C-alpha cells in the first residue's frame with residue numbers, strides 16, 4: 001500500500017501500546033505537533049513550541065505497527081497532541097486509521113467545535129477526551145492566550161449531546177486554580193459521562209516558572225476528587241451549592257503568583 005505522507009499531518013511521536021491513554025483499554029498513541037493554546041502548565045513543551053525540531057514518525061511505520069498489533073487484538077489508537085484539530089488534513093489521517101480497522105479516541109482542547117463535529121459526523125471518532133482548563137468565564141487565564149470560550153462551550157455541548165463515548169478532564173494546578181474552580185467546572189459538566197481530575201506534573205512545563213509549583217498532596221487531590229464525584233452526582237460540596245459560571249470576587253492564588 002502506498003501512502004502520500006504530505007496528505008497527512010506529520011506525526012511527532014508514537015507509543016506502540018499504552019494502558020493509560022484510553023481508560024480501561026490497551027491502545028497505541030499518536031502525537032501531532034503544534035497547539036493553538038499556551039497553557040503555562042503544559043508538559044508537552046517541545047511538541048507545542050517546536051514541533052518542527054522533532055523528527056517525524058513515518059506513516060508507513062505506524063501502519064505496519066498497528067497491523068502487527070491488530071493481529072494481536074489491539075485495535076484502538078489515541079490521536080493526541082499538541083492539539084490535533086489545528087491540522088486541516090487531520091481527517092485524512094483519521095480516515096487512514098479507520099481504513100485499517102482502528103477505533104479512534106480523539107484528545108482535544110475543544111477550541112474547534114467545527115472540526116470535532118465534522119470528524120464525529122463522518123464516523124471517524126469512537127471516543128473523545130476533552131480538556132477543560134478551568135471555569136469558562138476566565139478561560140484565557142488558564143490557556144495563556146485569548147480564547148473564544150463560546151467555541152469551547154460549543155464543543156462541550158456537542159460532545160455531551162453526541163452520544164459518543166467521552167470524558168472531560170482538568171489538570172489542577174495550585175496557584176493557578178483554586179479548589180472552587182474545579183467544583184465550578186464539575187457543576188458545569190453535570191450530565192457528562194465522566195469528568196477526570198488530574199494532578200499537575202511540574203517536571204516539564206511550558207512556562208518554566210510553573211516547574212517550581214508543587215502539586216496538591218495526594219490526600220488533598222483525593223478529597224477534591226471525592227467532592228467532584230458528589231457534584232457530578234448532583235450533590236452539593238460540604239453543604240454549599242456550587243453554581244456554574246459563578247464569578248469569583250477578590251484575589252486568587254494566581255493573582256498572588258503574578259503580583
Ligand code: SF4
Nearest residue numbers: 035037039042082109
Ligand atoms: S496543555 Fe494546553 S498548550 Fe499543552 S497541548 Fe494541551 S491545550 Fe496545548
